[in-house]
Amino acid sequence: MKNYMFPLILLSIALGILGGVFFPHEMLAMSWVGQLFINLLKLIVLPLIFCAMVSAITSIGGMHRLGSIGVYTLGYVLVSVSIAVTIGLCLLNMFKPGVGIAPSLIMANASPLDLKPMPFSAYMLELFPPNIVAAAARYEIMPIVFFSIVFAISCLSVGKTANPVIDFFAGLRDVLIRMIIWLMFLTPIGLFSLLGTAVAEASIRHLLMQSLRGMFFFILIFLLGLVLQILWQALVVVVVAKKNLKAFTSAASNALITAFATSSSMATLPITMLVAKEQEVSEEVARFVLPLATTINLAGTSMYEAVSALFFCQILGLHLSLLAQVGVFITAILAGMGATGIPEGGLVTMVMVLRNVSVPISAIGLLLPFDRILDRFRTMTNVWGDLVCAATVDRLQRLKSDIV
Ligand code: ASP
DSSP states (O other): OOTTHHHHHHHHHHHHHHHHHHOHHHHHHTHHHHHHHHHHHHHHHHHHHHHHHHHHHHTTOSGGGOSHHHHHHHHHHHHHHHHHHHHHHHHHHHHOTTTTSOTHHHHTTOOTTTTOOOOHHHHHHHHSOSOHHHHHHTTOHHHHHHHHHHHHHHHHHHOGGGHHHHHHHHHHHHHHHHHHHHHHTTHHHHHHHHHHHHHHHHHHTTOHHHHHHHHHHHHHHHHHHHHHHHHHHHHHHHHTSOOOHHHHHHHHHHHHHHHHHHSOHHHHHHHHHHHHHHTTOOHHHHHHHHHHHHHHOOHHHHHHHHHHHHHHHHHHTOOOOHHHHHHHHHHHHHHHHHSOSSTTHHHHHHHHHHHHTTOOGGGHHHHHHHHHHHHHHHHHHHHHHHHHHHHHHHHHHHHHHHHO
Protein backbone atom coordinates (compact mmCIF):
# COMPACT_ATOMS: atom_id res chain seq x y z
CA MET A 1 0.00 0.00 0.00
CA LYS A 2 1.43 3.34 -1.02
CA ASN A 3 2.28 5.95 1.60
CA TYR A 4 -0.32 8.44 0.41
CA MET A 5 -3.07 5.93 1.18
CA PHE A 6 -2.75 6.37 4.93
CA PRO A 7 -3.61 10.10 5.01
CA LEU A 8 -6.35 9.44 2.46
CA ILE A 9 -7.82 6.80 4.74
CA LEU A 10 -7.67 9.13 7.73
CA LEU A 11 -9.42 11.78 5.62
CA SER A 12 -12.14 9.35 4.54
CA ILE A 13 -12.69 8.34 8.18
CA ALA A 14 -13.06 11.99 9.19
CA LEU A 15 -15.37 12.75 6.26
CA GLY A 16 -17.42 9.61 6.88
CA ILE A 17 -17.96 10.54 10.53
CA LEU A 18 -18.81 14.16 9.67
CA GLY A 19 -21.10 13.05 6.83
CA GLY A 20 -22.87 10.56 9.10
CA VAL A 21 -23.39 13.16 11.84
CA PHE A 22 -24.39 16.15 9.70
CA PHE A 23 -25.90 14.56 6.57
CA PRO A 24 -27.30 11.24 7.81
CA HIS A 25 -30.01 10.92 5.16
CA GLU A 26 -27.62 11.61 2.28
CA MET A 27 -25.16 9.09 3.70
CA LEU A 28 -27.90 6.47 3.97
CA ALA A 29 -28.92 7.18 0.37
CA MET A 30 -25.42 6.34 -0.82
CA SER A 31 -24.94 3.28 1.39
CA TRP A 32 -24.82 1.20 -1.81
CA VAL A 33 -21.25 2.43 -2.40
CA GLY A 34 -20.06 0.72 0.77
CA GLN A 35 -22.07 -2.35 -0.18
CA LEU A 36 -20.33 -2.34 -3.56
CA PHE A 37 -16.94 -2.30 -1.82
CA ILE A 38 -17.96 -5.28 0.31
CA ASN A 39 -19.26 -7.08 -2.79
CA LEU A 40 -15.89 -6.63 -4.49
CA LEU A 41 -14.12 -8.11 -1.47
CA LYS A 42 -16.55 -11.01 -1.42
CA LEU A 43 -16.02 -11.55 -5.14
CA ILE A 44 -12.36 -12.42 -4.60
CA VAL A 45 -12.60 -14.24 -1.31
CA LEU A 46 -13.65 -17.70 -2.52
CA PRO A 47 -10.96 -18.31 -5.15
CA LEU A 48 -8.38 -16.65 -2.90
CA ILE A 49 -9.11 -18.90 0.05
CA PHE A 50 -8.89 -21.97 -2.15
CA CYS A 51 -5.64 -20.95 -3.83
CA ALA A 52 -4.00 -19.65 -0.63
CA MET A 53 -4.81 -22.83 1.30
CA VAL A 54 -3.63 -25.11 -1.53
CA SER A 55 -0.37 -23.19 -2.03
CA ALA A 56 0.30 -22.98 1.72
CA ILE A 57 -0.01 -26.71 2.20
CA THR A 58 1.75 -27.69 -1.02
CA SER A 59 4.61 -25.28 -0.25
CA ILE A 60 5.87 -28.02 2.03
CA GLY A 61 7.12 -29.40 -1.28
CA GLY A 62 6.36 -33.11 -1.12
CA MET A 63 5.36 -35.75 1.39
CA HIS A 64 8.97 -36.79 1.92
CA ARG A 65 9.94 -33.29 3.10
CA LEU A 66 7.23 -33.24 5.67
CA GLY A 67 9.88 -34.49 8.04
CA SER A 68 10.71 -33.37 11.51
CA ILE A 69 11.10 -29.67 10.59
CA GLY A 70 7.66 -29.70 9.01
CA VAL A 71 6.12 -31.49 11.96
CA TYR A 72 7.73 -29.10 14.46
CA THR A 73 6.63 -26.09 12.42
CA LEU A 74 3.05 -27.27 12.05
CA GLY A 75 2.99 -28.21 15.74
CA TYR A 76 4.25 -24.78 16.76
CA VAL A 77 1.80 -22.99 14.47
CA LEU A 78 -1.18 -24.95 15.76
CA VAL A 79 -0.23 -24.36 19.40
CA SER A 80 0.51 -20.68 18.85
CA VAL A 81 -2.63 -19.94 16.87
CA SER A 82 -4.79 -21.91 19.31
CA ILE A 83 -3.38 -19.99 22.29
CA ALA A 84 -3.95 -16.69 20.46
CA VAL A 85 -7.60 -17.51 19.77
CA THR A 86 -8.11 -18.77 23.32
CA ILE A 87 -6.65 -15.55 24.77
CA GLY A 88 -8.97 -13.52 22.53
CA LEU A 89 -12.08 -15.52 23.39
CA CYS A 90 -11.33 -15.40 27.14
CA LEU A 91 -10.82 -11.62 27.09
CA LEU A 92 -14.02 -11.03 25.13
CA ASN A 93 -16.03 -13.28 27.46
CA MET A 94 -14.56 -11.52 30.49
CA PHE A 95 -15.00 -7.91 29.39
CA LYS A 96 -17.92 -8.14 26.93
CA PRO A 97 -17.09 -4.92 25.05
CA GLY A 98 -19.95 -5.39 22.55
CA VAL A 99 -22.72 -5.27 25.14
CA GLY A 100 -24.50 -1.92 24.94
CA ILE A 101 -23.41 -1.00 21.41
CA ALA A 102 -26.22 -0.18 19.00
CA PRO A 103 -27.05 -3.24 16.84
CA SER A 104 -28.09 -0.82 14.08
CA LEU A 105 -24.37 -0.15 13.51
CA ILE A 106 -24.16 -3.66 12.10
CA MET A 107 -27.60 -4.05 10.61
CA ALA A 108 -27.34 -0.83 8.56
CA ASN A 109 -25.65 -2.55 5.62
CA ALA A 110 -26.98 -6.08 6.08
CA SER A 111 -28.45 -7.93 3.10
CA PRO A 112 -30.98 -10.78 3.41
CA LEU A 113 -28.30 -13.28 2.30
CA ASP A 114 -26.07 -12.14 5.16
CA LEU A 115 -28.78 -12.86 7.68
CA LYS A 116 -29.51 -16.44 6.71
CA PRO A 117 -29.72 -18.38 10.00
CA MET A 118 -27.59 -21.50 10.29
CA PRO A 119 -28.64 -24.18 12.85
CA PHE A 120 -26.02 -26.74 13.89
CA SER A 121 -27.42 -29.63 11.80
CA ALA A 122 -27.50 -27.45 8.68
CA TYR A 123 -23.98 -26.36 9.48
CA MET A 124 -22.73 -29.97 9.55
CA LEU A 125 -24.48 -30.76 6.27
CA GLU A 126 -23.06 -27.63 4.70
CA LEU A 127 -19.59 -28.61 5.78
CA PHE A 128 -19.73 -31.68 3.54
CA PRO A 129 -21.96 -30.78 0.58
CA PRO A 130 -22.54 -33.12 -2.36
CA ASN A 131 -21.57 -30.41 -4.82
CA ILE A 132 -18.66 -28.08 -4.08
CA VAL A 133 -19.48 -25.66 -6.91
CA ALA A 134 -23.06 -25.28 -5.71
CA ALA A 135 -21.73 -24.70 -2.18
CA ALA A 136 -19.41 -22.01 -3.50
CA ALA A 137 -22.30 -20.38 -5.35
CA ARG A 138 -24.21 -20.26 -2.04
CA TYR A 139 -21.16 -18.61 -0.53
CA GLU A 140 -20.43 -21.38 1.94
CA ILE A 141 -16.77 -21.05 2.74
CA MET A 142 -16.02 -23.84 5.19
CA PRO A 143 -16.62 -26.62 2.62
CA ILE A 144 -14.17 -24.82 0.34
CA VAL A 145 -11.56 -24.79 3.11
CA PHE A 146 -12.01 -28.51 3.82
CA PHE A 147 -11.97 -29.29 0.13
CA SER A 148 -8.79 -27.26 -0.39
CA ILE A 149 -6.99 -29.03 2.46
CA VAL A 150 -7.81 -32.48 1.09
CA PHE A 151 -7.04 -31.30 -2.45
CA ALA A 152 -3.59 -30.00 -1.39
CA ILE A 153 -2.71 -33.15 0.51
CA SER A 154 -3.74 -35.18 -2.54
CA CYS A 155 -1.47 -33.03 -4.74
CA LEU A 156 1.43 -33.77 -2.39
CA SER A 157 0.74 -37.46 -2.36
CA VAL A 158 0.45 -37.67 -6.17
CA GLY A 159 3.97 -36.20 -6.49
CA LYS A 160 5.65 -34.97 -9.68
CA THR A 161 2.69 -35.13 -12.05
CA ALA A 162 0.76 -32.76 -9.74
CA ASN A 163 3.42 -30.05 -10.00
CA PRO A 164 1.68 -28.12 -12.83
CA VAL A 165 -1.49 -28.07 -10.72
CA ILE A 166 0.43 -26.74 -7.70
CA ASP A 167 2.16 -24.10 -9.83
CA PHE A 168 -1.15 -23.09 -11.38
CA PHE A 169 -2.79 -22.42 -8.02
CA ALA A 170 0.29 -20.60 -6.71
CA GLY A 171 0.16 -18.35 -9.79
CA LEU A 172 -3.58 -17.83 -9.47
CA ARG A 173 -3.09 -16.87 -5.82
CA ASP A 174 -0.56 -14.21 -6.82
CA VAL A 175 -2.95 -12.82 -9.43
CA LEU A 176 -5.77 -12.64 -6.87
CA ILE A 177 -3.50 -10.95 -4.35
CA ARG A 178 -2.70 -8.34 -7.00
CA MET A 179 -6.43 -7.78 -7.45
CA ILE A 180 -6.83 -7.31 -3.70
CA ILE A 181 -3.97 -4.82 -3.64
CA TRP A 182 -5.74 -2.85 -6.36
CA LEU A 183 -9.01 -3.12 -4.53
CA MET A 184 -7.35 -1.66 -1.45
CA PHE A 185 -6.98 1.59 -3.39
CA LEU A 186 -10.76 1.88 -3.17
CA THR A 187 -10.62 1.54 0.60
CA PRO A 188 -11.02 5.28 1.29
CA ILE A 189 -14.24 5.42 -0.77
CA GLY A 190 -15.57 2.19 0.73
CA LEU A 191 -14.67 3.39 4.20
CA PHE A 192 -16.29 6.75 3.71
CA SER A 193 -19.57 5.15 2.73
CA LEU A 194 -19.58 2.27 5.22
CA LEU A 195 -18.60 4.44 8.13
CA GLY A 196 -20.90 7.26 7.07
CA THR A 197 -23.85 4.84 6.83
CA ALA A 198 -23.08 3.32 10.23
CA VAL A 199 -22.67 6.70 11.89
CA ALA A 200 -25.80 8.06 10.19
CA GLU A 201 -27.85 5.12 11.52
CA ALA A 202 -26.46 5.65 15.00
CA SER A 203 -26.76 9.42 15.00
CA ILE A 204 -30.36 9.25 13.80
CA ARG A 205 -30.99 7.09 16.85
CA HIS A 206 -28.73 9.17 19.13
CA LEU A 207 -26.57 6.18 19.91
CA LEU A 208 -23.29 7.43 18.49
CA MET A 209 -21.31 8.27 21.63
CA GLN A 210 -22.31 5.08 23.36
CA SER A 211 -21.17 3.06 20.32
CA LEU A 212 -17.83 4.84 19.97
CA ARG A 213 -17.03 4.17 23.61
CA GLY A 214 -17.74 0.48 23.05
CA MET A 215 -15.49 0.39 19.96
CA PHE A 216 -12.52 1.85 21.79
CA PHE A 217 -12.98 -0.59 24.64
CA PHE A 218 -12.95 -3.43 22.09
CA ILE A 219 -9.74 -2.10 20.52
CA LEU A 220 -8.03 -1.89 23.90
CA ILE A 221 -8.99 -5.45 24.71
CA PHE A 222 -7.71 -6.70 21.38
CA LEU A 223 -4.38 -4.90 21.86
CA LEU A 224 -4.12 -6.41 25.34
CA GLY A 225 -4.63 -9.83 23.74
CA LEU A 226 -1.80 -9.19 21.28
CA VAL A 227 0.52 -8.14 24.11
CA LEU A 228 -0.25 -11.37 25.98
CA GLN A 229 0.43 -13.35 22.81
CA ILE A 230 3.82 -11.62 22.40
CA LEU A 231 4.69 -12.18 26.07
CA TRP A 232 4.13 -15.94 26.22
CA GLN A 233 6.19 -16.30 23.06
CA ALA A 234 8.96 -14.23 24.66
CA LEU A 235 8.99 -16.91 27.35
CA VAL A 236 9.38 -19.56 24.64
CA VAL A 237 12.39 -17.66 23.27
CA VAL A 238 14.10 -17.96 26.65
CA VAL A 239 12.93 -21.36 27.88
CA VAL A 240 12.68 -23.44 24.69
CA ALA A 241 14.79 -21.68 22.06
CA LYS A 242 17.40 -20.77 24.73
CA LYS A 243 18.15 -17.35 23.28
CA ASN A 244 19.08 -14.13 25.02
CA LEU A 245 15.77 -12.29 25.04
CA LYS A 246 17.31 -8.82 24.87
CA ALA A 247 19.52 -9.68 21.88
CA PHE A 248 16.67 -11.55 20.17
CA THR A 249 14.24 -8.68 20.64
CA SER A 250 16.66 -6.04 19.48
CA ALA A 251 17.46 -8.09 16.35
CA ALA A 252 13.74 -8.70 15.80
CA SER A 253 12.93 -5.00 16.11
CA ASN A 254 14.04 -4.43 12.50
CA ALA A 255 11.51 -6.92 11.23
CA LEU A 256 8.84 -5.64 13.62
CA ILE A 257 9.22 -2.05 12.46
CA THR A 258 9.02 -3.19 8.83
CA ALA A 259 5.91 -5.19 9.70
CA PHE A 260 4.34 -2.13 11.30
CA ALA A 261 5.22 0.05 8.32
CA THR A 262 4.09 -2.35 5.58
CA SER A 263 1.16 -4.10 7.33
CA SER A 264 2.34 -7.20 5.52
CA SER A 265 4.17 -10.18 6.97
CA MET A 266 4.83 -11.38 3.42
CA ALA A 267 6.54 -8.11 2.47
CA THR A 268 8.55 -8.32 5.70
CA LEU A 269 9.77 -11.87 4.95
CA PRO A 270 13.22 -10.88 3.55
CA ILE A 271 13.95 -8.88 6.73
CA THR A 272 12.56 -11.69 8.91
CA MET A 273 15.02 -14.06 7.21
CA LEU A 274 17.93 -11.69 7.87
CA VAL A 275 16.98 -11.48 11.54
CA ALA A 276 16.83 -15.28 11.78
CA LYS A 277 20.30 -15.50 10.25
CA GLU A 278 21.60 -12.91 12.72
CA GLN A 279 20.15 -15.00 15.53
CA GLU A 280 22.02 -18.05 14.19
CA VAL A 281 18.99 -20.00 13.08
CA SER A 282 20.32 -22.55 10.57
CA GLU A 283 19.78 -21.71 6.87
CA GLU A 284 17.96 -24.99 6.28
CA VAL A 285 15.44 -24.27 9.01
CA ALA A 286 15.01 -20.58 8.16
CA ARG A 287 14.46 -21.24 4.44
CA PHE A 288 11.80 -23.81 5.11
CA VAL A 289 10.13 -22.52 8.26
CA LEU A 290 9.86 -18.78 7.61
CA PRO A 291 8.01 -18.84 4.26
CA LEU A 292 5.69 -21.52 5.60
CA ALA A 293 5.12 -19.67 8.88
CA THR A 294 4.50 -16.43 7.00
CA THR A 295 1.75 -18.21 5.11
CA ILE A 296 0.01 -20.04 7.93
CA ASN A 297 1.24 -18.68 11.28
CA LEU A 298 -0.99 -15.61 11.48
CA ALA A 299 -1.81 -15.84 15.17
CA GLY A 300 -2.58 -12.13 15.55
CA THR A 301 -4.96 -12.41 12.61
CA SER A 302 -6.67 -15.52 14.02
CA MET A 303 -7.17 -13.73 17.32
CA TYR A 304 -8.67 -10.78 15.46
CA GLU A 305 -11.10 -13.02 13.58
CA ALA A 306 -12.29 -14.63 16.81
CA VAL A 307 -12.65 -11.49 18.91
CA SER A 308 -14.43 -9.65 16.11
CA ALA A 309 -16.96 -12.45 15.63
CA LEU A 310 -17.68 -12.54 19.35
CA PHE A 311 -17.81 -8.76 19.54
CA PHE A 312 -20.42 -8.61 16.77
CA CYS A 313 -22.46 -11.34 18.46
CA GLN A 314 -22.40 -9.33 21.69
CA ILE A 315 -23.59 -6.24 19.81
CA LEU A 316 -26.42 -8.20 18.22
CA GLY A 317 -27.33 -9.82 21.54
CA LEU A 318 -26.65 -13.31 20.13
CA HIS A 319 -25.67 -15.64 22.95
CA LEU A 320 -23.03 -18.13 21.85
CA SER A 321 -23.05 -21.50 23.61
CA LEU A 322 -19.77 -23.24 24.43
CA LEU A 323 -20.22 -25.42 21.34
CA ALA A 324 -20.77 -22.35 19.17
CA GLN A 325 -17.63 -20.81 20.64
CA VAL A 326 -15.73 -23.98 19.75
CA GLY A 327 -17.02 -23.36 16.22
CA VAL A 328 -15.61 -19.81 16.37
CA PHE A 329 -12.34 -21.22 17.73
CA ILE A 330 -11.97 -23.64 14.81
CA THR A 331 -13.08 -21.26 12.07
CA ALA A 332 -10.88 -18.45 13.44
CA ILE A 333 -7.85 -20.75 13.37
CA LEU A 334 -8.64 -21.79 9.79
CA ALA A 335 -9.40 -18.21 8.76
CA GLY A 336 -6.10 -17.00 10.23
CA MET A 337 -4.17 -19.81 8.59
CA GLY A 338 -5.97 -19.22 5.29
CA ALA A 339 -5.40 -15.46 5.39
CA THR A 340 -2.64 -14.00 3.27
CA GLY A 341 0.11 -11.92 4.88
CA ILE A 342 -0.80 -8.77 2.99
CA PRO A 343 -2.36 -5.54 4.25
CA GLU A 344 -5.83 -6.38 5.57
CA GLY A 345 -5.54 -9.98 4.38
CA GLY A 346 -7.37 -11.00 7.54
CA LEU A 347 -10.44 -8.96 6.70
CA VAL A 348 -11.07 -11.10 3.65
CA THR A 349 -11.18 -14.42 5.48
CA MET A 350 -13.17 -12.96 8.36
CA VAL A 351 -16.19 -13.63 6.18
CA MET A 352 -16.03 -17.34 6.97
CA VAL A 353 -15.96 -16.79 10.73
CA LEU A 354 -18.91 -14.43 10.57
CA ARG A 355 -20.92 -16.78 8.37
CA ASN A 356 -20.34 -19.50 10.93
CA VAL A 357 -22.10 -17.47 13.63
CA SER A 358 -24.73 -15.97 11.29
CA VAL A 359 -23.46 -12.41 11.69
CA PRO A 360 -24.04 -10.24 8.60
CA ILE A 361 -20.83 -9.84 6.64
CA SER A 362 -21.45 -6.11 6.39
CA ALA A 363 -20.61 -5.96 10.12
CA ILE A 364 -16.99 -5.77 8.94
CA GLY A 365 -17.79 -2.18 7.98
CA LEU A 366 -17.80 -1.29 11.67
CA LEU A 367 -14.16 -2.39 11.97
CA LEU A 368 -12.91 -0.84 8.74
CA PRO A 369 -12.15 2.62 10.13
CA PHE A 370 -9.93 1.10 12.80
CA ASP A 371 -8.60 -1.80 10.77
CA ARG A 372 -5.66 -0.02 9.15
CA ILE A 373 -4.05 0.65 12.49
CA LEU A 374 -5.08 -2.66 14.10
CA ASP A 375 -3.63 -4.43 11.04
CA ARG A 376 -0.20 -2.97 11.80
CA PHE A 377 -0.25 -4.34 15.34
CA ARG A 378 -1.44 -7.79 14.35
CA THR A 379 1.14 -7.94 11.54
CA MET A 380 3.86 -7.20 14.11
CA THR A 381 2.49 -9.99 16.29
CA ASN A 382 2.44 -12.34 13.28
CA VAL A 383 6.05 -11.58 12.36
CA TRP A 384 7.21 -11.93 15.97
CA GLY A 385 5.48 -15.32 16.03
CA ASP A 386 7.26 -16.38 12.81
CA LEU A 387 10.65 -15.53 14.30
CA VAL A 388 9.95 -17.34 17.55
CA CYS A 389 8.69 -20.30 15.53
CA ALA A 390 11.93 -20.46 13.49
CA ALA A 391 14.12 -20.16 16.61
CA THR A 392 12.13 -22.86 18.39
CA VAL A 393 12.15 -25.29 15.47
CA ASP A 394 15.88 -24.69 15.05
CA ARG A 395 16.54 -25.52 18.69
CA LEU A 396 14.34 -28.66 18.58
CA GLN A 397 16.07 -29.77 15.39
CA ARG A 398 19.52 -29.31 17.00
CA LEU A 399 18.40 -31.27 20.05
CA LYS A 400 17.20 -34.06 17.77
CA SER A 401 20.51 -34.23 15.88
CA ASP A 402 22.39 -34.31 19.22
CA ILE A 403 20.32 -37.28 20.36
CA VAL A 404 20.67 -39.19 17.05
N1 ASP B 1 -1.67 -7.80 7.44
C1 ASP B 1 -1.58 -9.04 8.15
C2 ASP B 1 -0.25 -9.71 7.84
O1 ASP B 1 0.33 -9.46 6.82
C3 ASP B 1 -2.72 -9.96 7.82
C4 ASP B 1 -3.99 -9.42 8.46
O2 ASP B 1 -4.18 -9.70 9.65
O3 ASP B 1 -4.75 -8.74 7.81
O4 ASP B 1 0.25 -10.48 8.62
